[in-house]
Amino acid sequence: MSHVFDNLPLPAAAGATGPDRAAPRKPARRPLSRNRLLLISWLVPAFVLVVWELAARAGYLSIHVLPAPSKVAATAWRLIQEGRLISDMGTSLLRAATGFLIGGSIGFALGTVVGFSRLAEALFDRSIQMVRAIPFLAMLPLVIVWFGVDEGGKIFLVSLGVMFPIYINTVLGIRQVDPKLLELGRVTGLGNATLIRRIVLPGALPSILAGVRYALAVAWLALVIAETIATSSGIGYLAMDAREFLRTDVIVLTIVVYATIGVASDAVARLLERRLLAWHPNYATAGGSR
Known part of the structure; x- marks a missing residue:
C-alpha cells in the first residue's frame, strides 16, 4: 500500500519558510511629529488645571487654602493693570540675568582651568566643593x-548658585573628551590653542550646556531666597x-510665575543646544522631539 501514499503532500517541516508560510509583517510605526509631541507634553498640565478648577468650584478646595485657577488669573490681570506684576517680573529677571552672567562666567573660567590642570584642581576644587x-x-x-x-547681596547669591553647576559640568566635559581625538590633533600639528578651540571645547560643549540648563533652575531657586x-520689588x-495679608491667590500666582519663567528659560537653553550642537549626531537625530 505504499504506492497509495506516494502522491500525498508531505507535511511542512517545523520552522519552514516560504512565500505562503512567511509571517505577515507589521507596518512600521511612524514616529510622532514634533507638534504632536509638544501637544502631548501640555496635556497633563492642562488636565491638572481642569481638575483643580472643578475641585475648587465644587467646594473641595477652600479659597484660603488653594484658590481656583480662574481666581489666580483674575488676580494676575488686576496686578498687570496696576502695573505691579510686570514691574516686579522685570526686576526679578534683571537680578537673575545679572547673577547668571557673573556666576556663569566665573564657573566656566574656573572649570576650564581645573579641567586642564591637575595643579589647579588641587588648589581650587576642594574649597569650591566645600562652599557648594x-x-x-x-x-x-x-x-x-x-x-x-x-542689590549686591541678591546678585551675589544668584551668582554663587549658578557658578557650581557650570563649573562641575565644564570640568566633566573637558575630562571626558576622547584622548584619541587629542592625539589625532597633535599628530596633525595643531597647537595647544587650536587644539582647545577645535577639539576640546566642542567636545565638552554638551556637558557645559547641560550645566547651563541646571544653572538656570538654580538661579531661580537662589533668587527666591x-x-x-x-x-521693595521683585x-x-x-x-x-x-503672606502678610494671607493673600493665597497672590502667593499661588508668584509660584506660577516662577514656574512659567523656569519653563521658558529651559526652552531657550534647549534651543541653544539645538543650534550649537547641530553637528552632534545624538542632538541632530533627537532635535525633532526636544
Whole structure:
C-alpha cells in the first residue's frame, strides 16, 4: 500500500519558510511629529488645571487654602493693570540675568582651568566643593552683613548658585573628551590653542550646556531666597507681601510665575543646544522631539 501514499503532500517541516508560510509583517510605526509631541507634553498640565478648577468650584478646595485657577488669573490681570506684576517680573529677571552672567562666567573660567590642570584642581576644587555644600539660607545672615539689603547681596547669591553647576559640568566635559581625538590633533600639528578651540571645547560643549540648563533652575531657586532680604520689588517681595495679608491667590500666582519663567528659560537653553550642537549626531537625530 505504499504506492497509495506516494502522491500525498508531505507535511511542512517545523520552522519552514516560504512565500505562503512567511509571517505577515507589521507596518512600521511612524514616529510622532514634533507638534504632536509638544501637544502631548501640555496635556497633563492642562488636565491638572481642569481638575483643580472643578475641585475648587465644587467646594473641595477652600479659597484660603488653594484658590481656583480662574481666581489666580483674575488676580494676575488686576496686578498687570496696576502695573505691579510686570514691574516686579522685570526686576526679578534683571537680578537673575545679572547673577547668571557673573556666576556663569566665573564657573566656566574656573572649570576650564581645573579641567586642564591637575595643579589647579588641587588648589581650587576642594574649597569650591566645600562652599557648594553650604545651603543658601545658612549664608543669608553673612550676605546681609557683607552687602546690606542692597542689590549686591541678591546678585551675589544668584551668582554663587549658578557658578557650581557650570563649573562641575565644564570640568566633566573637558575630562571626558576622547584622548584619541587629542592625539589625532597633535599628530596633525595643531597647537595647544587650536587644539582647545577645535577639539576640546566642542567636545565638552554638551556637558557645559547641560550645566547651563541646571544653572538656570538654580538661579531661580537662589533668587527666591535672595528676595526674602528686605526689598521693595521683585516676585519674591510680592509673595512675602501677600503672606502678610494671607493673600493665597497672590502667593499661588508668584509660584506660577516662577514656574512659567523656569519653563521658558529651559526652552531657550534647549534651543541653544539645538543650534550649537547641530553637528552632534545624538542632538541632530533627537532635535525633532526636544
